Amino acid sequence: MDDPAVQEGAGDDRQEAERVVRKVAFYSLIVNTALVLVKLYLAGIAGSLALGADAVHSSLDVLASLALLAGIYLSSRKSREFPYGLYKVENIVAVIIALLVFFTAWEIAAEALTGEGTATPFSGWVLIAVAALVTVPYLLGTYEVRMGRDYHSPSLIADGRQHRVDVLSTSVVFFALLARYFGLPIDHAAAVVIAGFIAYSGWDILKDSMRTLLDASIDHATRDAIRSAVLADPMVIGIRNLTARNSGRYIFVEAVVAMKPTDLAGADLASGRIQDRIRRLVPNVERVVIHPEPAERSHIRYAVPLIDLDGTISPHFGEAPYFALLDIGVKEGRLERKEILPNPARDLERQKGIRAAEMLLEQKPDIVYSQQPLAGKSAEYVFESAQVRTKITDATTLADLIAGIEEEVRADQRE
Structure with a gap:
C-alpha cells in the first residue's frame, strides 16, 4: 500500500505541474496572437506575400495553442468511462501539432516555388522589425521545450519545437525581403531546403507521439531506474516481468516480482516499499502495480x-x-x-x-x-x-x- 505522505506529496507536485504547464501554454497563446497581428501589419506595409503567408502560419500556431490548452485540461480529467484518465489527449494534441508542421512545410515550399509578392517599396525598418520577430519564436520555443521536459508534457514540448520551426519560416521571410530589397531573388531555393528540415522536425514530433499512443515502452534510462528501484528491496530476489508505458506525461508501471517466501502481509509491505521508491526516483508516475510471487530458494x-x-x-x-x-x-x-x-x-x-x-x-x-x-x-x-x-x-x-x-x-x- 502506498505511503499516504508520499501520495499527498505526489498530488501536490502534480497540481503544481498542471498549473505551470497551463501557464506556459497560455503564454504561448498570447505571443502567437501578437505575432499574427504584427506580421499582418508588416505584410500590409511591405506588400509581401511571404510575410502574409507567415502571418497565416502564425495563425495556425494560435489554433495549436488553443488545442494545447484544451489537451492539457482534458488530459487531467477522469470519469467512470475513462478510469485511467485522458492523459493521451496530450499526445493526440502533439500529433495535431505535427500535422500542422507538415502543412507549414508544404506552405513554405509552395510559397517559395509560386509566390511572387508585389513590387511595393518598403523602408529598411521593416527588415529590422522582421529580423526582430525571428528571435521571438526561438525564445518562446526554447522556454516551452525546457518547461515541457521539466514537467514531462509531450504537447508542450511539441508546441515548443513548432515555435523553433517558426524561426526557420520567419528567417525565410526575412531573407526574401532582404533579397527583394537589394534586387537579388535568392530566397526561393533556400525556402524549399528549409521546408524539408521543417517536415523532418514534424516527423520527430509525430513519431514520439505515436509511440505513446501505441503504448510503446518507456525510454531505457527510465526503465533501468524502475528496475533498480524494484531490485533494491531486500525481499526481492528477481524480476520476472516489467512493463511500463507513457500516457501523456504520466507513466504506468506493472511488475511481476519474485520475492522471498513470506505471508500476504509481508508481500504487501514489500510491494508498498517498492511503489514508494519508484515514485521517489521516477517523476510523474501515475500508477504502480506490483504482483509478488514466491520464489524457490536454492x-x-x-x-x-x-x-x-x-x-x-x-x-x-x-x-x-x-x-x-x-x-x-x-x-x-x-x-x-x-x-x-x-x-x-x-x-x-x-x-x-x-x-x-x-x-x-x-x-x-x-x-x-x-x-x-x-x-x-x-x-x-x-x-x-x-x-x-x-x-x-x-x-x-x-x-x-x-x-x-x-x-x-x-x-x-x-x-
Missing part, C-alpha cells in the same frame, strides 16, 4: 559480524570491522559461497547499528547472527521491517558457525 544467505579477516566473530554489531556473508545450499546443507565485506558504518559517530543494518540489507540476507541480542536496538527494527530474522550464536569463529548452520540445514532436510 540457498539461504546468512550474515555475521567479524573482528578480523581470520573469521573471529565480533561481540558488537555496528562497531564490527567486517561482515561475513554465507550462502548455504538448501538441499545439501553445504557452504556454497563466502564473502567478507568491510563495515562502512564502523567509523561513524552515531547510528552505527542502523547504518550497518541498511548496508547488509543491500546484500539481501535471510538470517543475521550476532553474539549479543539486537532486541530493542535500531538494527533490529531495520531487519524486522524487511522480514530478516535475527539469531543469537555462541560460536566464536566463523568456521564453528558454518559447521553449526550446515548441520542445522541438513537436519531440517531430514525432517
Whole structure:
C-alpha cells in the first residue's frame, strides 16, 4: 500500500505541474496572437506575400495553442468511462501539432516555388522589425521545450519545437525581403531546403507521439531506474516481468516480482516499499502495480559480524570491522559461497547499528547472527521491517558457525 505522505506529496507536485504547464501554454497563446497581428501589419506595409503567408502560419500556431490548452485540461480529467484518465489527449494534441508542421512545410515550399509578392517599396525598418520577430519564436520555443521536459508534457514540448520551426519560416521571410530589397531573388531555393528540415522536425514530433499512443515502452534510462528501484528491496530476489508505458506525461508501471517466501502481509509491505521508491526516483508516475510471487530458494544467505579477516566473530554489531556473508545450499546443507565485506558504518559517530543494518540489507540476507541480542536496538527494527530474522550464536569463529548452520540445514532436510 502506498505511503499516504508520499501520495499527498505526489498530488501536490502534480497540481503544481498542471498549473505551470497551463501557464506556459497560455503564454504561448498570447505571443502567437501578437505575432499574427504584427506580421499582418508588416505584410500590409511591405506588400509581401511571404510575410502574409507567415502571418497565416502564425495563425495556425494560435489554433495549436488553443488545442494545447484544451489537451492539457482534458488530459487531467477522469470519469467512470475513462478510469485511467485522458492523459493521451496530450499526445493526440502533439500529433495535431505535427500535422500542422507538415502543412507549414508544404506552405513554405509552395510559397517559395509560386509566390511572387508585389513590387511595393518598403523602408529598411521593416527588415529590422522582421529580423526582430525571428528571435521571438526561438525564445518562446526554447522556454516551452525546457518547461515541457521539466514537467514531462509531450504537447508542450511539441508546441515548443513548432515555435523553433517558426524561426526557420520567419528567417525565410526575412531573407526574401532582404533579397527583394537589394534586387537579388535568392530566397526561393533556400525556402524549399528549409521546408524539408521543417517536415523532418514534424516527423520527430509525430513519431514520439505515436509511440505513446501505441503504448510503446518507456525510454531505457527510465526503465533501468524502475528496475533498480524494484531490485533494491531486500525481499526481492528477481524480476520476472516489467512493463511500463507513457500516457501523456504520466507513466504506468506493472511488475511481476519474485520475492522471498513470506505471508500476504509481508508481500504487501514489500510491494508498498517498492511503489514508494519508484515514485521517489521516477517523476510523474501515475500508477504502480506490483504482483509478488514466491520464489524457490536454492540457498539461504546468512550474515555475521567479524573482528578480523581470520573469521573471529565480533561481540558488537555496528562497531564490527567486517561482515561475513554465507550462502548455504538448501538441499545439501553445504557452504556454497563466502564473502567478507568491510563495515562502512564502523567509523561513524552515531547510528552505527542502523547504518550497518541498511548496508547488509543491500546484500539481501535471510538470517543475521550476532553474539549479543539486537532486541530493542535500531538494527533490529531495520531487519524486522524487511522480514530478516535475527539469531543469537555462541560460536566464536566463523568456521564453528558454518559447521553449526550446515548441520542445522541438513537436519531440517531430514525432517
